[in-house]
Amino acid sequence: MAPIDNIGTHSLRRKLEAASWAGLIATALLAGLLLFIASTASRVLNAARVSHERVRVFTQLDRSIYDLQVLRYQQLRNAGPDADQAFERGTRKLQDLLRESSELPALTEHDRAVALEIEEKGKVAQEYLAQLPQLMQQVDLKMREVGSAAGMRELRRLSAPVSALTSALQREIRAGGTTVAQRTANAHRLITLAVGASLIGFLLAVGMSATVHTLLHRRLRPGLVALERGAQSFAQGNLDYRIELSDSDELTRLAAAFNLMAQSLAEKQKTLQDAQIDLEQKVAERTRQLRLANAKLSMADERRRAFLADVSHELRTPLTIIRGETEVALRTAENSNFDASDVFGRILEQTRDLGRMVNDLFVIALAETGSLPLERERLDLHDVASRVASDFSTLANEAGGSVSVLQGPECVALIDPERVRRAIAALIENAMRHCQPAVKVEIEVTMIDGRPSIVVTDDGPGIDPSIAPELFERFRRGDTRGEGSGLGLSLVSALMEAHGGSAYLATAPNGGTRVILEFPEDTHRKAAA
Secondary structure, three states: OOOOOOOOOOOHHHHHHHHHHHHHHHHHHHHHHHHHHHHHHHHHHHHHHHHHHHHHHHHHHHHHHHHHHHHHHHHHHOOOHHHHHHHHHHHHHHHHHHHHHHOOOOOOHHHHHHHHHHHHHHHHHHHHHHOHHHHHHHHHHHHHHOOHHHHHHHHHHHOHHHHHHHHHHHHHHHHHHHHHHHHHHHHHHHHHHHHHHHHHHHHHHHHHHHHHHHHHHHHHHHHHHHHHHHHHHHHOOOOOOOOOOOOOOHHHHHHHHHHHHHHHHHHHHHHHHHHHHHHHHHHHHHHHHHHHHHHHHHHHHHHHHHHHHHHHHHHHHHHHHHHHHHHHHHHHOOOOOOOHHHHHHHHHHHHHHHHHHHHHHHHHHHHHOOOOOOOOEEEEHHHHHHHHHHHHHHHHHHOOOEEEEOOOOOOEEEEOHHHHHHHHHHHHHHHHHHOOOOOEEEEEEEEEOOEEEEEEEEOOOOOOHHHHHHHHOOOOOOOOOOOOOOOHHHHHHHHHHHOOOEEEEEEOOOOOEEEEEEOOHHHHHHHHO
8 A cells, every 4th residue: 555645646635736726826817917907907097097187177277268368358348347356266267277287297207398388388378468458459559550460460479378378288188188098998908808817717716616626526525435434334343344445546545544454453353352262262271270170189188088097997907916916915925835926927017018008108198299209310211120020030930920021122211210110019019919829920111102111011810991090099909819008009100190100001912910101201302312
């Protein structure tokens, strides 16, 4: 997925920015154009107003000079106070118009030159009007002396200042009218241009609005709706929902980011579910182990109680025998035919059996609590088995039996030799005690499923498979011809468990009993290392 900041040509943001920039630029250009048109139109209208004002003042001034001449002529022909007042009012009006003419704005050098010209010729015209009675007398005298034609020429000569002012005013009035017309036409053209620019601006605004509306309605709105639906689906826990958007703009990348987030959440949710299942399994397993441990504790407590009961029962017999023999010895000690050695021999035998039983119980108790000390050595199990067989070979031969070790490859293990010899010896003692006198015992050292093992086999009557597991419990005996404490197999099992191994019974091929002592695999690896 492309980064959000990587804006391509199909970017919705780029399109909206382009539309906004286009609208901004068009608006700025149109605003500048309208400002330019407005400024130009303002200058044109101001110039037209000034020209119109000049035409108005010059027209009134021309009319005032004409009216003042008429009033002067009337005053000369019809003397009276009314004519004098009318002439005075005309003179003041002329002065006001001349002053107004001098105050008109001068936009150009020509305007300033015309203002000076009008001012000078206005003064001359005023002087002419003030001297008109004397000048008319000269004209009348000229007409009488030379004739009317000469009088009219004299009149035109004398009235030349007024004619010059009138000509100048009419010339400026015509020029001003032309200027006003031109500037008015320019103002109309500018207004037309402003209307056109406004129309273009309207069309551009409509186009920009349509573009933005299209982008918002046809692209942004569906995209936002799809994103909203996706967010609602994700919020409801439907992490398998995916947002499908076409194109390659920001909304598409945002949808891809939402999909990636949903996928990541789904994976994490699955991981959490798996972890929860695993935790539940571990809790169940731990619960099962606790139940087993509780069962073992209950069984251990039951065994403790049974052990106390069995010990009390098993110790009662040798103690009873010892007490009975002692009482008999005390009663018959004074008889001459009393043989103390026989009595004390039976008492000694019972104390030895009692001591061996107590020692075996002590070893079993230490092994079951994990407190039995082991002095491990790296030894070949053949050597250990051969030593035990050598210890029992003479006793077995005297009874017509045998104890032998089968030949086999070297089998090295890390063990406590004394504890292992004691376990093998207990099995041989069981075989010699519970089988026929001429029992044959074979010891085989081998590897079973990668584990060092010692197999002790006899050719005795064998053991009922249904009671075989019970024989490893303390004081449990099978139906045999021999006597014993019932601790032999319990001692063997305890010693093997102390090594981390196990002991179990099997039926021999020839019908006898086979006991397998199996050590853990790591005892062989550690010894080999």
